[in-house]
Amino acid sequence: MGIVEAILLTVITAATPLVIAALGELVTERSGVLNLGVEGMMIIGAVCAFVATQQTGSPYIGIIAGTVSGALFSLLFGFLTLTLVANQVATGLALTILGLGVSGMIGEPYSGQSGAKLPQIVFPFLSDIPYLGPLLFKQDLIFYLSIVLIFAVNWFLFKTRTGLMLRSVGDSHSSAHALGINVIRTRYLAVLFGGACAGLAGAQFSLVYTPQWTENMSAGRGWIALALVVFASWRPWRVVIGGYLFGAVSISQLHAQAFGIGIPSQFLSALPYLATVAVLIVISHNRRTTLINTPASLGKSFVPDR
């Protein structure tokens, strides 16, 4: 394996959870709900996936546990913001605090253990393709799921009637309601989907990225996923590009250090964040395209008149 392939593999591992969580959040936000609790749902997914794997010995049950627990946790957010119309920003932040606390409590007996790593699924023949084979066809289930998710989310949002309804709820909940769409139900499902994705991303941490449980192991990556959604101006493919770009910049700064170039490491560590800001500026410079894609009702509560 050449060094370029090796680097790309590392980038893929680093970018996969970001892409998954960001795709989930994208669907949530497209329905007009801003859930800032991605970090909290992610860490809950990570701890539940790890505990389930250690208990049953099967990382696949771990994946399910992570996904389901993320979804259930997001239900709490949904109940507060959708049923009780609490402020979304504050509730999302509270969800993160609660998630970090609860995951710490659940995971306490498991910290320091090494878990089983999710096995690779190798596609015969395809994995022998030079360069691309080992990168794309010799991966774990969560990576393949992330690829499926990209296509599925894109297809769902822009090619199906339900997707259109979801977007119309996000653009103007009152008009959608007038058209007979159940706004609250649609948003609940979108929040659940976002939670499930964040939970799956969390499972990737504790089963693939670093097969172990340590408190606070997501280390702020949920926030990056949130940034990616806006960075992508709510387009699925741009989320993917953004996620891999962010992964690439953070990995290459480590390589730059290992090569021994004499720039202070703090500046290199700041690079991914500065790059995100720079790309954001470039993308949002064109006011018209940004406005078209931004869900107009984002962050606003909806109470149906009865």
Next chain:
Amino acid sequence: MRIELEKRPKVSVLFSIFSPFIALALTLIAGAIMFFLLGKDPGYALYSFFIEPLTEVWSLHELAIKAGPLILIAVGLSVCYRSNNWNIGAEGQFIMGAIAGSILPVVFYEWQSPLVLPLMLLLGMLGGALFAGIPAFLKAHLNTNEILTSLMLVYVAQLFLDWLVRGPWRNPGGLNFPETRTFAADAILPEMVASGRAHWGFAFAIIAAVLIWLMMRFTLKGFEITVLGQSERAGRFAGFSSRKMIWFSMLLSGALAGLAGISEVSGAIQQLRPVISPGYGFTAIIVAFLGRLNPLGIVASGLVLALTYLGGEAAQLSLGVSDKVTRVFQGLLLFFVLSCDTLIHYKIRMVWADLTDTVKDGGAN
């Protein structure tokens, strides 16, 4: 079963006053259950959390030290959020304020004069405001989302501080440990009263809260903020500029966060270190919302949140519970407060009708 909300014709005064208490009661009940399940005496646990820290003078001082920066930052944020500008990078502005204010005692440490401290505070506000000016400029002129730019800049500020205290600003007499020289007496924010170590930062927070409350309530600027926040279009018809408002609210909140930063460094830490904030800028966002974006409400919510930190430590010692329990408890409190506030604007009805009529339309899957 289904829960339905019905908008009240006007805001319920009764529930405006009582919803925090209902929330507190629910938190106490949920907390009692949690502690009971953990095998701890619930009464004693809640006593440790909410009463013990208030029974001693030193502890009240600590409460003021912890609440000061939270309130100061949150008050500035409330102006931002009311005008629909989502600055979530107060943590970075706090740090940059602390750095800018520390230029005098760290770089020009030989200059001693009573002017040092006031200038430091001004520089701190300037530093915070300038750093908040970056997302403000990007939003006002390049249309870039401020939530993200302000958040990304937090990491940049943290790493910049890290580089400064390990590199150019490192204390030459400190055995190469990552910290600046300690501030001279002139550069230290004094204690308010002799009975403990609470410094003037808390007073700044209270003054700022009152001033901003007056501004929001009695001035045209306050009206402008509210109108633009509710509807940009309506604001434009009234002749208000949303671009100017971006600048105003971001610079104001940045300046207050910067003031909080330099007050913290000059009053409590007295030197710069790689880490000077345990996440004040983020916690302040919650404080702002718990206080319902009302500056006086923020004073109360800042004190309550600070109390849970102190109470968490007291509980760790007296009960031997881990600090994760503290965080879960904080999370519960926030959830209850947020959900009880619904009662102010809405009546809640339980509907026991069947669900068939609501299941027809589609949703995400």
Next chain:
Amino acid sequence: MKKLLFALASTVAVLGFTAAASAQDKAKICFMYVGSHTDGGYSQAHDLGRLDLEKALGDKIETQFLENVPEGPDAERALERLARSGCNLIFSTSFGFMDATVKIAEKFPDVKFEHATGYKSGPNLANYNSRFYEGRYIQGQIAAKVSKTGVAGYIASFPIPEVVMGINAFVVGARSVNPDFKIKVVWANTWFDPGKEADAAKALIDQGVDILTQHTDTTAPMQVAAERGAKAFGQASDMIKAGPETQLTAIVDTWGTYYIKRTQLLLDGKWETASSWDGLKDGILKMAPYTNMPDDVKKMAEETEAKIKSGELKPFTGPLKKQDGSEWLAAGVSSDDGTLLGMNFYVEGVDDKLPQ
């Protein structure tokens, strides 16, 4: 609002207020950690020390701890709370707690304080540290023998003297065996981020390193090394479970010996302030079993360990040059502790520019 708050909580308090008093005649020994007591790294190592202390002197003392205490004003408050809650001896276990500990120690002259890895002391404030670098020297020697590529990778946290000292000790050790040995350093700028540590480990291995050592806290680099077929050294605790076929040895922090020694002095009424910097011979750090290496390498490591314990070998002994080629120590001269504690330069052979 606050009145009702009082009323509500005190009602509940009165209802359920029962057991609070603890045995007052036992000495109370308290600990303050910067991380969680189950972080699997630095803070947990101190907590294991606390448990050792309880095991050894449990009938005469009780222990308490505060965890996840942020450095700065929070540390000051937490220490004051400990001092007021009746602690007789307080171990403040992170460098960043130093100034807070100094202030509180002055305020509570009757309580004894001990601060880890700092340099300030007072009449009732001692400081203590561990000569981790002795272990790093042995690791360097092992790396130079075992490595096939002649390059080791070092995942570092922050450029403080403690970490720089570790890097230098590793290189000096390696070069005592193979004068051409090189290391690559990656600064993760974190003590604790498994993902980033794993990424750093992969980056180093991709660049031709076949031995990893780390000065960060999680087992993630060990797992990566295991996966990629490299070898690695554990940090702070024995990480053999994360890499049964990967770990060569580990520096295990065994603070318990120190805690027992100091508490015993307190109980005997003989506690005095001190600045102690204990090493392998005092048992404040131990080497995990030497595994996954040929017998001759193991033998060499054991011999070096014995020599360091007996004082025959001091890792930083000349002739040694600094990175720029200038002379640091002449032949036969050993470095003084002051230079080590404030170390801000690399020795020859480090392939990195020290962040300044």
